[in-house]
Structure formats: C-alpha cells, structure tokens
Amino acid sequence: MSIKKVSVVGAGTMGNGIAHVFALKGFQVNLVDITSEFVDKAFLTISKNLDRQVKKETIKEEDKTNALNNITKVVGVENTPVDSDLVIEAIYENKETKIGIFNIIDKLIKADSIFASNTSSISITELSANFRPENFIGMHFMNPVPMMQLVEIIRGYSTTDNTFSIIKELTLKLDKVPVEVYDYPGFISNRILMPMINEAVFALMEGVASAKDIDTVMKLGMNHPMGPLTLADFIGLDVCLAIMEVLYDGFNDTKYRPCPLLKKMVAAKKLGRKTGEGFFKYDK
Ligand SMILES: NC(=O)c1ccc[n+]([C@@H]2O[C@H](COP(=O)([O-])OP(=O)(O)OC[C@H]3O[C@@H](n4cnc5c(N)ncnc54)[C@H](O)[C@@H]3O)[C@@H](O)[C@H]2O)c1
The missing domain is CATH 1.10.1040.10 (N-(1-d-carboxylethyl)-l-norvaline Dehydrogenase; domain 2)
Structure with missing residues (x-):
C-alpha cells in the first residue's frame, strides 16, 4: 500500500507541525480541527514556519507554495475524507477523547487505511483495541516537528509487520529517523x-x-x-x-x-x- 493522502486530526502544536512536514514532502494533507478558527490559525502557523525555512534557504519559495497547496482545511472530524490512506490523530492527551475520535473515523474511512496516534504516553494497544488493531500504530513525533528528526514508531500488541514497515518507510520519506518501539508505558523517550x-x-x-x-x-x-x-x-x-x-x-x-x-x-x-x-x- 502506498500512502498519498494523509489526514491529521487536531491542528494544534503537533498537528500543524505534522501537516507541515507531510505537505512539504508532496503528500495531500487534510488538516482537521473543531472550528475554522483553529484550522485557519494552524494554516497561518505553517505558512509562517515555511517562510522561516525560505529565509534560511533550506527550502525555495516554490516549495512553500506547493506545500500550502497540498493542504486542505477540514472543519469537524466527521468531515475527514473517506479516501485518507493514513489518519494521524494529534488531539490533546486524553484517552477517552482520543477513542471517541477513532470511533467516528473508523466508521467513515476506507477499511484498509492506517490509523496512527501521536500520543506521548497512552497505550497504543488500549487505543486500538476496538478499531482495526492490526492497522493501528503510534507515530510519536517530537516538538517542534519540522526541526526534530526522531519519530518513535510504537507497535501495539496487534500491529502487523506490514503496518510497521509501511509507516517506517513513510517516516524515512519525511527525512526523519524512525525507531521501533514496543508498547510499554512512556515508550522509550x-x-x-x-x-x-x-x-x-x-x-x-x-x-x-x-x-x-x-x-x-x-x-x-x-x-x-x-x-x-x-x-x-x-x-x-x-x-x-x-x-x-x-x-x-x-x-x-x-x-x-x-x-x-x-x-x-x-x-x-x-x-x-x-x-x-x-x-x-x-x-x-
Ligand atoms: N506538545 C508536545 O511537545 C508533544 C510532543 C509529542 C507528542 N505530543 C502529543 O501530541 C498530541 C497533541 O498535543 P499538542 O501539544 O499538539 O496539543 P494542542 O492542545 O496544541 O492541540 C490539540 C488540538 O486538537 C484539537 N482538537 C481537540 N478535540 C478535537 C476534535 N474532537 N476534533 C478535531 N480536533 C480536535 C484542538 O482544537 C487543538 O487544536 C497529544 O497526544 C500529546 O501528548 C505532544
């Protein structure tokens, strides 16, 4: 399976950083939050952070334009596009709320897509128990996402080797360094x-x-x-x-x-x- 369309649910500190790095690498990104104000604010943050990269000459002006064109703003998790190949959840750290989000998108999104959570500490096995656990994984990005190289990739109890290798390859495409971690409290970091x-x-x-x-x-x-x-x-x-x-x-x-x-x-x-x-x- 090749991942082209990525939905990032939660456009806060981590969500806007995750959307930034995917969009810059040419992925189609849906940036999802509760209100249009939150999504607009995240988009503006991404634009400013891209400007900083242009100034530092780490990217070109056209890279910035292309990255912003790759981002679609989405208001409401129930409007997350059905054809997302990967959904990365980056809402605040609360197990029940995160499970609520996965409950909604599990009913929406095509069956073979992968679900990932950016949780810092909640068990991937617990989050995934009721939602396609074989296709569920942790992608623990570090803050600030565009600057930090590491992604801890957390294998839940039922995460398959196939899901792991797709996400590992994807992380390498982002020019990040994936580290394989099994699901125990606090992961490694x-x-x-x-x-x-x-x-x-x-x-x-x-x-x-x-x-x-x-x-x-x-x-x-x-x-x-x-x-x-x-x-x-x-x-x-x-x-x-x-x-x-x-x-x-x-x-x-x-x-x-x-x-x-x-x-x-x-x-x-x-x-x-x-x-x-x-x-x-x-x-x-
Ligand atoms: N901040 C960090 O340094 C850091 C580092 C690594 C991992 N994390 C993890 O990343 C996740 C997000 O953290 P953050 O610091 O970006 O949080 P944040 O509070 O900055 O952003 C959370 C965003 O989620 C949105 N949201 C809440 N409920 C939603 C819903 N139902 N649908 C759509 N959007 C919703 C909020 O409006 C907000 O914009 C947490 O699980 C956290 O543990 C954070």
Whole structure:
C-alpha cells in the first residue's frame, strides 16, 4: 500500500507541525480541527514556519507554495475524507477523547487505511483495541516537528509487520529517523526523560542544589542542551506530572512516583512557560 493522502486530526502544536512536514514532502494533507478558527490559525502557523525555512534557504519559495497547496482545511472530524490512506490523530492527551475520535473515523474511512496516534504516553494497544488493531500504530513525533528528526514508531500488541514497515518507510520519506518501539508505558523517550526530570525535582525539593545549579550540572556536565528543570517548564509541569502518573500506574513501581513538589506546583498552577512561572520565571 502506498500512502498519498494523509489526514491529521487536531491542528494544534503537533498537528500543524505534522501537516507541515507531510505537505512539504508532496503528500495531500487534510488538516482537521473543531472550528475554522483553529484550522485557519494552524494554516497561518505553517505558512509562517515555511517562510522561516525560505529565509534560511533550506527550502525555495516554490516549495512553500506547493506545500500550502497540498493542504486542505477540514472543519469537524466527521468531515475527514473517506479516501485518507493514513489518519494521524494529534488531539490533546486524553484517552477517552482520543477513542471517541477513532470511533467516528473508523466508521467513515476506507477499511484498509492506517490509523496512527501521536500520543506521548497512552497505550497504543488500549487505543486500538476496538478499531482495526492490526492497522493501528503510534507515530510519536517530537516538538517542534519540522526541526526534530526522531519519530518513535510504537507497535501495539496487534500491529502487523506490514503496518510497521509501511509507516517506517513513510517516516524515512519525511527525512526523519524512525525507531521501533514496543508498547510499554512512556515508550522509550518519556520512560527515560520523565524520571530524569522527576529526579531533578526531588533534588530541588531536598535542597541538594538550587534550580539554576541543577540545570547547570546537566548542561555543562552532561552536555544536555537544556537543563531538566528548564525543559520541564518548556514541556509544562502538568504534562510532566501526567506522564509520571502513567509510568507509575503502568508499571506499579514506586521508582516512578511523582515528586510531591511537582504535584504541589501543578496544584498551584505554576505550570512553566505557559503560565509565566514554573521552576523559573518568564515574561508573559
Ligand atoms: N506538545 C508536545 O511537545 C508533544 C510532543 C509529542 C507528542 N505530543 C502529543 O501530541 C498530541 C497533541 O498535543 P499538542 O501539544 O499538539 O496539543 P494542542 O492542545 O496544541 O492541540 C490539540 C488540538 O486538537 C484539537 N482538537 C481537540 N478535540 C478535537 C476534535 N474532537 N476534533 C478535531 N480536533 C480536535 C484542538 O482544537 C487543538 O487544536 C497529544 O497526544 C500529546 O501528548 C505532544
């Protein structure tokens, strides 16, 4: 099966990035969200991000024009085109809502198309149980999608080798690097990243060092581009906590217990950059 038409459901941070990379590589992309305002905003973001690439001379003006021409705006998941070869779901991280979306598109879209979710932490096996589980897979893109090379490709319990190899080939066509991952909590990226961030919060809570110094150790000592607490602020402390809870529940292992300081900061709505304050302060 050759994938030509891709529908991206959810045109937020990740959805507009995913639509951007597919459209730039010549795929027909349907960009789907709840309202025309959301879809228009995503289209504008893609256009601005393409402009930046033109300025940097990584693409030509005509590449930008072609990419934008490859995108069709769609309002309402029930209007997702029937002939989509691949549907990538990128709505917010909530299992029930995601299952609701797949329930709608499963009844709409042709039987041999592939379903993918960009979830950061929800089990692909659980999401896919009722909807063509053999043709269901995780495509975990990284933020910002046009810049980041990695795509974790997550095999649910029933994902076939055929589905996996189609998605792996597709990822290579996007000039991204696919990594094959089996479906366990946090996949690889968050299973390793989030406990590191959580441990940095424990170190802060226990007064081992200041937030700035904890980040300096990891930046200068380990050559990380960003310290773990700065990164947590960037990701959002609520997102970090939710993923720690997925790890804790999924493994039933106390080594994944979320740090009480992380919980307290989320309760206080100090969520990082998006609220102007997390471990550090930001101009609003
Ligand atoms: N932000 C990140 O850094 C990041 C990285 C990797 C993976 N993810 C995962 O990607 C997914 C999306 O995250 P995001 O940060 O882009 O979220 P976001 O909140 O920026 O965007 C979600 C979009 O989905 C839309 N949406 C909600 N319900 C919908 C529906 N019924 N039909 C159509 N559209 C609907 C919203 O209007 C919104 O535009 C999540 O599963 C998240 O865990 C996020």
